[in-house]
Structure formats: C-alpha cells, structure tokens
Amino acid sequence: MNIDSRLILLDKIYKIYDDFIESIDVACKKFCSVCCTCNVTITSLESYKILFDLSAAEKKLLQIKLAAKCETQHFIPQTTTNRLAVLCAQDKDIPVEEIDSSWGECPLLTNNACPVYNKRPFGCRAFVSKHNCTETGYAEIDPFVLSVNTLFLQFIEHIDCDGYSGNIMDVMLSFEVQEKNWRNKQISVEPGSRLIKNHPVNILMVPPEHRSRIMPLFKKLKNITI
C-alpha cells in the first residue's frame, strides 16, 4: 500500500476513535494541556502525517524545539504494542520502561495549545480522563477505554509495520534521515537506538471481559476501505 493510501487509512482510524471518544463521558477540554508531556509515543507514519505539509521554515523551527528538548530525560519505549502482545502470549519477560510526567512538557505545546491538534498522534488522542486531572493530579482512564486504546494502537502500528516507533521527539528528529529508507520499506533499527521497529498484528490484546463490547469497533476497523 502506498503512503497516500496509508495516510487515508490512518485518518479513518482516527475518525473512528474520535467518534468513539465523543460517545463517552470524558473530562478533557480545549486548552487543558496537563497530559501534553514529553513522553508521547508516535509511529513513523504519524510523524510523516504531521511533517509532510509543513513549510521548510516551520520544519526548521520544529527541529530546533525538538532538538533542544530531546537531550533531556524523556520516555523511551522499549517495545511496540504488537511486539508486547507477542511477548505476553509467549509468557516472555516484558522490557522495563521508565516514565515520569515531571520530565516536562511536549516541545510542540504552544500557549497551552497543540499547534498540530488535527494531526496529533494517537498517543495524544488516547489520553482521556474520566475526571479533571488538574484537580486530582492524575488521569483516570476507564479499563474498557484502555482496551480500546490498545486495539487502535495495534492497528495503527500494523498499517506502518515496515516503519518504526518511539518518543515523539526522537521519531520526528530522526525522520529526515530515515525518510528515504522508510519510503523504501528498508528501515533497520540499531540495537541501543531510541527507535523501535514496528510489527504487524499477530495477536490482539483484548481481555475476555471486553471482547464482545469491543466487537463493533473492531468490525469498523476491519472494514475500513480506501
């Protein structure tokens, strides 16, 4: 599938998810940016979606912001969702990951708003809370929503399974160098790199108690046409 088709697919996946979130009760409101931390993860396709129609000047400005923040402590995922599903199914050890919201805010955040809001990655869309995090200091995500999030993460990784994932800063900063290989489906990720290779879906990670309730969303994802 070419990149344009995959972008259409990604938009349709986002739309199904955004419609789902509109149908449930969440406390998230415009200009609340508590969850806009530097710990967001993103796939290479999602990074391309944000970057491809920026002007050269906008890209340069973004690179400066990302480069300034990316050497400070931030979440570096050790495995992707689809790889994690396989590790769990095989009863293998799960890599340890360290994350702390006090590591600072997302370098894209500007005046408490996201300048790429309509193109923001799934990691940002999926961070919804049942109550106002500013009052409690933490988010509370319904367990069913967590299962939905995992399902969507698995599909989003699948449509970019020749690509890679990582922290938003590391993926976006690497994209200029990686773009040619990514387009040619020749991504190789060095051991010890901050990037991780994506994988196709082999096993879905939906717990038994959510399987029938999640089925309508699963069918919508499965039946997307472009």
Ligand code: SF4
């Ligand atoms: S990309 Fe946008 S929505 Fe996501 S964390 Fe950064 S500023 Fe917030």
